[in-house]
Amino acid sequence: MKKLQHFMLGMSLLLAFTACASPIKNAKTETYKVAGNCDMCKNTIETAANKKGISSAEWDKDKKVLTLTYDSKQTTPSEVLKRVAYAGYDNEQFLAPDDAYAKLPGCCHYDRMKKETSVAANPANEQKESETVVNEQEKGNLLSGVYDHYFALKDALVKDDGKTASAKALALAKAIGEVDMKSMSSEEHAAWMNVSGDLLMHAEHIAETKDIAHQREHFSKLSQKIYTLTETFKPGETTYLQHCPMYNDGKGADWLSKENAVKNPYYGSSMLTCGKTTKTIR
Known part of the structure; x- marks a missing residue:
């Protein structure tokens, strides 16, 4: 009887597992x-x-x-x-x-592990040097989609538009996931991997809400990581690091902008020009 019970129990577990498996x-x-x-x-x-x-x-x-x-x-x-x-x-x-x-x-x-370059991974490849070297402009554009969607998100926050900010953050999250890491050098790959997880997390948090105060909290942290990337990946056009001294209870917060004129994403229309440009990135 016990053997039969054990058999039936085993069959039940197997059927349950099979039913749950996709x-x-x-x-x-x-x-x-x-x-x-x-x-x-x-x-x-x-x-x-x-x-x-x-x-x-x-x-x-x-x-x-x-x-x-x-x-x-x-x-x-x-x-x-x-x-x-x-x-x-x-x-x-x-x-x-x-x-x-x-x-x-x-x-x-x-x-x-060490990241292998395309040449090391393909020693039999005898392409001409001019065909294997990626020019600096192309390397700078590896994150062009990420920068573009970041600036669009910033503009939505400047306009106090939480709904648009949510949509732009969703597009940013998608762009982060589509970055072509295979074209990066070892240095670029390391720099990207050190911040990409945080970038995606903050973008997703902004996308999940239309509460603009909460969006701005994550945007300040997102901006810190985006700025870190500019040390390795230039935005491809003149970009300005700007600072609001009043945000976060006077602790301040930074953001990147394509315009030198200050338009504050942390306060929007209530204090549109609060802040200053602290660095020009070329």
Whole structure:
């Protein structure tokens, strides 16, 4: 009787698991190198990679290989590996942000991977030097979409328009997710990965609300990260760093603008010209 009960229980659990599992349509399976050490790493990596009905992954801790099955019409391996990197794990496409790696438990601190350049990854490639070098203007435009949507968001806040600010922040979040990291140098890649997670988080918070006071709180933090990027990625046109001394209970806040004339995104029409230009970025 007990054996029958155990059998019935086992069958019930199997049926429940089968019912809850979401089959992946348009499935493709590929493997990728992902760094890590232990079973805790395995859990974190697989949690980051798995998305119900869209992607399913299993990481082999001995081989350091992630076997990924994904819906080719809903996602890409790059999107999945990007999530893995944000969780703190270097992989063959993306390096983890330094702060994400630092937050991992001590036993999970693996030997960091090095980003290979396109030439190192393809030693047989004998293209002419002029064909492999990306000119400075093109490199500066890698984040053009991010800057454009940031300025549009800033303009909406200047106009006290929370609804438009929400829409512009949503467009900014999409632009952040579409940045082509494969075209970046190692220095650019590291700079981008160190702030991109925070950029996306603040953009999404702004998009999720039409409360302009809350939008402005996140915009001040978003602007700090955007300014950090200008040290590595020039906006492509003359840009001005501007400062409002009164915002945040007198602690102040910065923002970037394409115009030297001050139009304050933290107070809008109530104190439109409050602030000053503190730096010109060319």
